Amino acid sequence: MKVILLGTAAGGGFPQWNCACALCVRAHRGELPARSQESVAVSGDGRDWWLLNASPDIRTQLLAAPALTPGPGPRDTPVRGVLLTDAEVDHALGLTVLRGGADLTVHAAPPVRDALTTGLPLRGLLDRYAPWEWRDSTVAGGFALSGGLTVTAHPVSAKAPKYVADPDPGVPWVVAYRIEDPATGGVLLYAPCLAVWPDGFDDLLASASCALLDGTFFSADELGSAVRTADAGQPLMGHLPVDGPGGSLTRLARHRRPRRIYTHLNNTNPLLDPGSAATETMRGAGAEVLPDGAELIV
Secondary structure, eight states, X not given: OEEEEEEOBOTTOBSOTTOOOHHHHHHHTTSSOXXXXXXXXXXXXSSSEEEESOOTTHHHXXXXXXXXXXXXXXXXXXXXXXXXXXXXXXXXXXXXXXXXXXXXEEEEOHHHHHHTTTTXXXXXXXXXXXXXXXXXXXXXXXXXXXXXXXXXXXXXXXOOOTTSSSOOTTSOOEEEEEEEETTTXXXXXXXXXXXXXXXXXXXXXXXXXXXEEEXXXXXXXXXXXXXXXXXXXXXXXXXXXXXXXXXXXXHHTTOOSSEEEEEOBOTTOGGGSTTSHHHHHHHHTTEEEOOTTXXXXX
């Protein structure tokens, strides 16, 4: 399985357009590499490519990836569709850039498809350009992708987008994807948004060859006390921190087999600085942060 990290930053990218925090200032000066908003491309055969989330930066990301170059026909593209982990604006707005692409398929959980019909009504808009097929990503037994990959979706969070009014707290709004290449046995676990460490997630990691994980915040108090819950010290924005007793890095210590890569990095995250103490801690635990455009074989 071929994997391209099209973008690795959280919403707004890095640096953010309206931010003068210490890290963004360094990025503006060219001291730290800029990063676009998180999205991934995967393929089992190098010809049929599937996008994992579609960020607002998707046009630039596709143009920067030679494997995703269109052709040979004037409207041919290797992009076959999109797998959405959730209905967040930062993961779905890129669909509008893909408008007019013929015969694309979008896989998403039922609440996500509903939200993109009503709260953020992209489906009707997109169908006016070219009809797409919208499928339930949570179908029992999983589903197959052209190019030889098989996928199962696993609910990991009930965090709904801000634009959804009165969401049902029991609805699994966010999923992780387990993507397998049956020809090689390679397994990619894609989980860029984890509000908590969900039940069964250790089993998913144990089966994976490589895991792309939520690295939004390094610490629970990264944004200050105003965005912490009183009980667990978790960011209200719905992302499990990397560091700390209950952080993902500690939990990853029991999983040495898969390659462990953090993505979806917020502009406040010291992991954006390869020379930071946070980066040293992460590397010491056997995890990684890779740049935009990094290519993997899983």
